[in-house]
Amino acid sequence: MSSVLKRKKVSWTLNHNTVDHKDQAITYSPTENGLSKSGLPSNNKPQELKKKDAKKQPPARRLKLFEIYKFADKLDFLFMFIGAIACIGTGAVFPLMMLVYQNVATSLVKTSIPPNLLNYTTPPNINPECILKPVNSTADTLSELRGMIKWYLILGVCSVLCYWIGFSLWMITAERQVRRIRFALFRSILNQEMGWFDKLNPGELSNRLVADLDKIRDGLGDKKADFISLICRLFGGLIFAFVTGWKLTLVFIALSPLTVIAFNITMRVIAKYTAREIKAFSKASAVAQEVLGSIRTVTAFSGQKKEEERFAENLREAKQIGIKKGLYMGLCQAAAQVAIYISFTITFWYGPYLVRTECQNYNAGAVIVIFISCLQSTFSISQIVPNIQAFAEAAGSGGYVFDIISRISKIDAFKSEGEIPTMLVGDIELQNVIFTYPARQDTPVLNNVTMKIPSGKTVALVGASGCGKSTSIQLIQRFYDPDQGRVLLDGKDIKTLNVAWLRSHIGVVSQEPVLFTGSIEENIRFGKPDATDEEVRAAAKMANAHDFIMALPE
Structure with missing residues (x-):
């Protein structure tokens, strides 16, 4: 493979001097602008940047x-x-x-x-x-x-x-x-x-x-x-x-704020300490989930006693919160009852007085x-x-x-807008592509990348982890749009093409495939619901999955 390196620009061209002119490999080479030796920086996002991005989230409107x-x-x-x-x-x-x-x-x-x-x-x-x-x-x-x-x-x-x-x-x-x-x-x-x-x-x-x-x-x-x-x-x-x-009513209303305030304080105390209690129990649940999920590791290092103590520590915190909650709730309930009985006392004192003096009303x-x-x-x-x-x-x-x-x-995949070509050859080209992930604007991923992939060729993108291999594929799928430059399909910018049509002509098998709930046949048809049985079997054979699928029990 030959590569032409220019200042602030990287260009990849394909070497056709391979065994059968079909299998080709593209290796990312070192470039300038602070890029890694694999050509592009890592995609790994530091924890402090994640926290920084989380703080940038605007508050939700009401x-x-x-x-x-x-x-x-x-x-x-x-x-x-x-x-x-x-x-x-x-x-x-x-x-x-x-x-x-x-x-x-x-x-x-x-x-x-x-x-x-x-x-x-x-x-x-x-x-x-x-x-x-x-x-x-x-x-x-x-x-x-x-x-x-x-x-x-x-x-x-x-x-x-x-x-x-x-x-x-x-x-x-x-x-x-x-x-x-x-x-x-x-x-x-x-x-x-x-x-x-x-x-x-x-x-x-x-x-x-x-x-x-x-x-x-x-x-x-x-x-x-x-x-x-x-x-x-x-x-x-x-x-x-x-x-x-109206006289007796005004007397009772004058006393009712005491009862309302007491009940509201009780509700606030319940809400406050219930939230703390739930948080404390959630910590204990997280410990239990972590231990049970890694029970082999815990057992291998005889860590049962240590994990018991860690779990008990979180339960003790919940216990202390529960005790405080009970004490404060008891005081608030007592205050509410006192307010109610004060209202009772004054009302039943003044009421009979009105009966004795104003029996007409x-x-x-x-x-x-x-x-x-x-x-x-x-x-x-x-x-x-x-x-x-x-x-x-x-x-x-x-x-x-x-x-x-x-x-x-x-990038709206539901819209009917965009060109739908009548014929698809499959020539792919990246022209001077510059791209950074929206969540990591300070970390460039692709910098002036130019790459040509002719139709019918098997191409491998080779490089260290995080150098932009998957990113290039995602740009071709139009998961993202490049910050600068263009991604072309048969000489047409994919931004002008119908998104649903474009993705329907791309088949992707990720490093860790995902199976959705349903039968294997339904999963194979996921990208083409109207596929025939023959097409489903052909796809399984191309993926070298037909034999083991047929060997599975009904």
């Missing part, structure tokens, strides 16, 4: 309010509308049940007053008109209660139906939208150029397809239904309480339902917070996912 519904169709919007109405009905049932319960409580209290109460002298500071008199007999009370029980049954049936319709429709539309998002994300990932994959951390894409989409589903599905229901219960309960007795039943309504509204606020957190996580995950979906690939 989705706007209605942007998360980008993949919803008309039927989904109809489902969401009906589901929202049903969830509103679920929340509206609560104040109606309190109205019925008020009548029940009032009726029971009136019936339970002993007749001799009328003989008592009115205590001081009590309005004489507020002395309750037994107006109902037991029979009358039972008759009233039967009528109220009917209303309870009606409201119960309405609540079940609204809950079932609302949550079902929201979860159905969430699954429909997530299915479209998942497919669009997977399709967009498959369509991206190799340079985009080089910049990603390992396992990040699989995490996007699983964890992020689960968060989006939560933000679109039952969390949304629960949020609407809780909001309606919150405002419905407060409105009912204000209408029934307050009775025993009113005090009870005001207390229950305000208490449920307070709990609703605490339950709303996790839903808001789920929406925030869905917006964050959705921003990253939607950015991937909307990203336009620099």
